[in-house]
Every structure is written in C-alpha cells, then in structure tokens.
Amino acid sequence: MKTYIIHPLDINTFALSDAVDLLHSNCPSESNRYEKSRLVAEIGAVDAPPFYKKFFGAYLIDGTLIGVGGVKAADWASDTHILYMTAVDQDHRGKGVGTDLESIRIQWVYENFSRGRCLVSTKHKKRFERRGFKTVSEVNHRHLMVLEF
Numbered sequence: 045m046k047t048y049i050i051h052p053l054d055i056n057t058f059a060l061s062d063a064v065d066l067l068h069s070n071c072p073s074e075s076n077r078y079e080k081s082r083l084v085a086e087i088g089a090v091d092a093p094p095f096y097k098k099f100f101g102a103y104l105i106d107g108t109l110i111g112v113g114g115v116k117a118a119d120w121a122s123d124t125h126i127l128y129m130t131a132v133d134q135d136h137r138g139k140g141v142g143t144d145l146e147s148i149r150i151q152w153v154y155e156n157f158s159r160g161r162c163l164v165s166t167k168h169k170k171r172f173e174r175r176g177f178k179t180v181s182e183v184n185h186r187h188l189m190v191l192e193f
Contacts, residue, residue: 064080
C-alpha cells in the first residue's frame with residue numbers, strides 16, 4: 045500500500061520553498077545545476093503556452109513533500125518535452141516514488157499532446173528503456189534518452 049499521493053505541485057510560498065529545499069538537499073552532486081535561486085525561478089515561473097512548465101509533488105498523507113519532478117516544453121524544438129528537476133527525499137528512496145513521478149509526468153504529456161518526443165538525462169538507463177526510451181548519447185555515465193510518440 046502506498047503511503048503517498050502525487051498531484052500537481054501547488055506553487056504557493058510554502059510549497060515552492062519545500063520543493064526548492066528538497067531538490068537542493070537531495071542533489072548535492074548537481075549543486076551547480078540545482079542552485080536555490082535558479083530553482084525558485086524555474087519552479088515558480090508561470091510560462092505562457094506553448095512554453096509550459098508543470099511540476100508534480102509526492103506527498104505523505106500528513107502533507108510532507110517527499111518527491112518532486114518537472115516536465116517542460118523545450119523552447120528550442122517543437123513537440124519536445126523534457127523530464128527534469130527530479131528528486132526524492134533520501135528516506136523515501138527505493139519505494140517507487142521516483143518511478144511514480146516519472147509515470148505521472150509521462151502520462152500528463154500523453155494526455156495533453158497528440159505527438160512528439162520526450163527527453164530525459166539520467167543515470168537510470170534501464171528504468172527508462174522499460175518505458176520505451178532509446179539512448180541518444182552518453183556523457184559521464186549520464187544517458188540522454190528519447191521517447192517518441
């Protein structure tokens with residue numbers, strides 16, 4: 045039985061702060077990419093279509109944020125969606141939270157767009173291959189992967 049629920053991230057002051065803290069503290073190896081001011085600007089921005097950004101949060105029943113993940117339109121390629129800014133609290137890893145955050149974002153893309161491609165940069169190659177993603181390139185053990193639909 046799951047002890048968490050996933051829904052769109054509420055972008056009020058507290059939720060934004062929680063999401064920024066979660067990403068920043070759980071991705072220390074990427075601190076240059078996950079610097080707090082950049083995270084606030086990225087998560088808190090409201091973009092006009094077609095350049096959307098959508099964030100989802102995984103919440104414990106008591107409302108504690110334990111995971112966050114975003115999807116956005118690429119501003120450099122039509123019909124291209126990027127899975128990005130994903131983190132799961134260390135105490136909740138290995139319980140399916142990250143996998144469920146991936147699923148809900150991919151499902152959201154399918155429901156809102158009739159065709160395109162979805163990109164992700166990941167160290168978890170096999171997990172995304174199971175979803176139909178194909179590796180485009182690899183740099184420093186990170187795989188750029190694409191799913192066309």
